[in-house]
Amino acid sequence: MTCAEEPVNAEEAIEQLVADRSLKRIMVIGASDAGKTTFAELLLRRMEGESALVDLDLGQSHVGPPAMLGWGRWSQEYRSVDEIRPERLFFVGATSPLANPKAAIAGAAALVSDASDRAERVVIDTSGAVEGSYARHLKLEKIRVTRTDGVVALERGGELEHITNAILHGRLAPVLVLPVAKEAVPKPARERSAYRHRRFAGYFASACLMRLPLEGLEMMAFSKQDSLFEGGRLIRGLLIGLADRVGRHVGMGIIEGLDEEANELIVLTPVPRRGKIVAVLPGRMLLTPAGKEERLRRR
Ligand SMILES: Nc1ncnc2c1ncn2[C@@H]1O[C@H](COP(=O)(O)OP(=O)(O)O)[C@@H](O)[C@H]1O
Ligand SMILES: [Mg+2]
Structure with a gap:
């Protein structure tokens, strides 16, 4: 993997990540609507062998309902990650990890450990909480407890630097920084809330x-x-x-x-x-x- 200073395009990044089999647990981070889930799905589509998605996004969740973390196996027959059947859920009881950080961290550890026992490769999708020291601390802790082998950071304009610098500084995992796709446009808060409401x-x-x-x-x-x-x-x-x-x-x-x-x-x-x-x-x-x-x- 490259370092934070050498951005590559998404296609190359996926090729690198798929080829390096020592990267068993890959975490995708980024702000809301940065394309984390889209990237996670593209990665799963390219992986051979048994792969799984751990969904650590409590609000805009795809595996299991909001307020619960979940993981499930990926099948190449699925049209989207929304078809993933949850193998195990973890209740946090809030739609943001910041509202119950202890539960969010414990759940991340439990689910990633479970998924890694049952699948060759695990992609970890995360929440869009990336602003401020509280969110940074939470992300670092999740990387630690899940024993993440590599981080993909989808960045618009420097908003993840405080996190990626801390990851590299603490030697927690290699980081691959990619620019957010032009097609990924931020949704208004009311759309996100309507999504949770429906789920x-x-x-x-x-x-x-x-x-x-x-x-x-x-x-x-x-x-x-x-x-x-x-x-x-x-x-x-x-x-x-x-x-x-x-x-x-x-x-x-x-x-x-x-x-x-x-x-x-x-x-x-x-x-x-x-x-x-x-x-x-x-x-x-x-x-x-x-x-x-x-x-x-x-x-
Ligand atoms: N590479 C991409 N190409 C086309 N559309 C994208 C891409 N990345 C994200 N999008 C679109 O942007 C929106 C947000 O992407 P999503 O993956 O849900 O973001 P996140 O999981 O970070 O909140 C979605 O409508 C998605 O289809
Ligand atoms: Mg998402």
Whole structure:
């Protein structure tokens, strides 16, 4: 791979990346609409053998619903990455990694490790959060925990320099900087939000009510702040993750209510088979079943 100072065109870059088989885990970074997913797909199309996509974009996600990270195997028969079936999901409970960085980092590590065990080559798509030291720190940490072998940086005009310099300085991975394609035009924020709205609504379209006995139900959270209750009251509309007995995040739900007599939590979810759920993960946002996001304000 070349260094940050030697940009090449996308076609050459893909050829180089595909030919160098020591690059098992390749991460694509860039701002929103820089063409990360398009590049990831082009790369997967050219790779021979078993390859997989890890989707670390929580908002404009393609593998699994928004607010969850996911990975799945690529098949050359797919027309786009949207056809990838998720092999494993990880609940973050927010549509940006900055809203729950611990979960986003833990999820990146878990999913990339799982994908690398099952596929020869892994392409890692990321969120468009690249501005400021907080976003930089998060990207560096993700590169570290995923043991990324090479980074592709799709850059418009110097916006990734603070990240690519830090990657090279810390000797985390070689970096290939490419200019953003002329065809990649930034979408307005409302289009991105409409995309999430549709994906959330699609996910909850087949949802039913599930009752979960509160006794024995495990809470999985990275912070004491994360709870199903606020000031002693259940947070209706809270987005939650549902986990099985081995800690796998099988899907998401929306808190509907509490049956105090039966001491059961009532959750709207498309996840089948209630017996499987033994733990819940409190999210950091509210959601309606129709896919409308609302901010959760904690005191
Ligand atoms: N190389 C390219 N050629 C043509 N269109 C592109 C190219 N890269 C990106 N685009 C278009 O730009 C938009 C944003 O690209 P996308 O890959 O979704 O960006 P990101 O994943 O970085 O948000 C999409 O409509 C995509 O089709
Ligand atoms: Mg994308």
